Amino acid sequence: MDEETDTIRRNTPAARDIDEIDRRILGVLVDDATVSYAELGDRVGLSPPAAHERVKRLRRSGAIRGTAVIIDPKAVKKPLLAFVHIDTRGWGKTPELMAVSQYPEVEEIHTVAGDTCMLLKVRTEDTRALEGLLARLYETPGVTSTRSYVVLSTYLERPVQPGVTEKWPTPNHMSKPLY
Amino acid sequence: MDEETDTIRRNTPAARDIDEIDRRILGVLVDDATVSYAELGDRVGLSPPAAHERVKRLRRSGAIRGTAVIIDPKAVKKPLLAFVHIDTRGWGKTPELMAVSQYPEVEEIHTVAGDTCMLLKVRTEDTRALEGLLARLYETPGVTSTRSYVVLSTYLERPVQPGVTEKWPTPNHMSKPLY
DNA sequence: GATTGCCACGGAATTTAATACGGCCATTAT
DNA sequence: ATAATGGCCGTATTAAATTCCGTGGCAATC
Numbered sequence A, B: 001m002d003e004e005t006d007t008i009r010r011n012t013p014a015a016r017d018i019d020e021i022d023r024r025i026l027g028v029l030v031d032d033a034t035v036s037y038a039e040l041g042d043r044v045g046l047s048p049p050a051a052h053e054r055v056k057r058l059r060r061s062g063a064i065r066g067t068a069v070i071i072d073p074k075a076v077k078k079p080l081l082a083f084v085h086i087d088t089r090g091w092g093k094t095p096e097l098m099a100v101s102q103y104p105e106v107e108e109i110h111t112v113a114g115d116t117c118m119l120l121k122v123r124t125e126d127t128r129a130l131e132g133l134l135a136r137l138y139e140t141p142g143v144t145s146t147r148s149y150v151v152l153s154t155y156l157e158r159p160v161q162p163g164v165t166e167k168w169p170t171p172n173h174m175s176k177p178l179y
Numbered sequence C: 001g002a003t004t005g006c007c008a009c010g011g012a013a014t015t016t017a018a019t020a021c022g023g024c025c026a027t028t029a030t
Numbered sequence D: 001a002t003a004a005t006g007g008c009c010g011t012a013t014t015a016a017a018t019t020c021c022g023t024g025g026c027a028a029t030c
Helices: A002-010 A020-031 A037-044 A048-061 A095-102 A127-139 B002-010 B020-031 B037-044 B048-061 B095-102 B127-139
Strands: A064-071 A080-088 A106-113 A118-124 A143-157 B064-071 B080-088 B106-113 B118-124 B143-157
Touching (some): A020 A048, A080 A127, A095 A127, A095 B143, A118 A127, B020 B037, B020 B048, B020 B064, B048 B064, B080 B127, B095 B106, B095 B127, B127 B143
Antiparallel strands (some): A106 A118, A106 B143, A143 B106, B080 B118, B106 B118
């Protein structure tokens, strides 16, 4: 481990750019991180040690933050998904509001630009539990209003994808942006 | 593998309920799915084969949907996160709209109850790419309007958590719900 | 209330995969 | 041109996953 840290410090402080093979590796591991390095190497056209080396580098560089099992929300009694928009007095992010991050129902907390301040993604067992969570939010100092969007059905839900998309040309009827 | 399938068919069609040890196992594996069964067993108080057996059962039952690496969005050039609300004529979910699920920028597609129809979670390289995605959405037949919430900063973002929360009592000033 | 079957766990053995090492080749910088 | 660097492959070693079997608790049954 020591000489690995040295390697980082010596030549690749922020790690070099992700190339096409790296993207394919990430694509495989996002779908299934349990594949062996032998199979991973086969899929991307590398030997097992080479594939291993690249994955190790992707982990070191931070491109791969970690590995996690994907849990079925229904299996842990959290079938109800909802997005909650919160308006706050001043600029949110108070300790009281951050305290909700301790609750396992809260999966995401963002601050957003637009006609709201904060955006939460939460999963609860039922509407009663969601009501309890919203009640807590209402009682939080600084919160002026909330809006909830209860998810009826989910058609797509997946981790961050490594894929790239073709750039979109400016439509003909629009002038090109300066930048 | 054959006798495993038989086992499923024979006695545990939908698998038995998740118990406390299962929840602790899921809690460990959500944080880091690369731990060995030896360490996993240590953490939850089981022998390595017993831990392995339970994880295998959690996979068979579907509680564990899979294992994925967590990718840093910035590493794959998608630093810009946004939530897009779409209003549609009729009840959305047209083939044209579902086609956007093919784009790697789109991470989630939900239909929601509330004053909107569909909700998308998208990650793009920059505002130009987001503009291109929104342009595509505008041109999709049936889409009447969209609202976008660009995320300024994210304070929490994690997979589905196995943890349970204490039930919330009905506040004193509210009458108890019938159900 | 005793008994019988049934899971779940633990320990040992085996097989498989992860990891480390050395050499080769291509690319790059001097 | 040449030396150095980084990335890859083949092999060897080590560690972990997986299997096998015996034991014990638990529950349903008679």
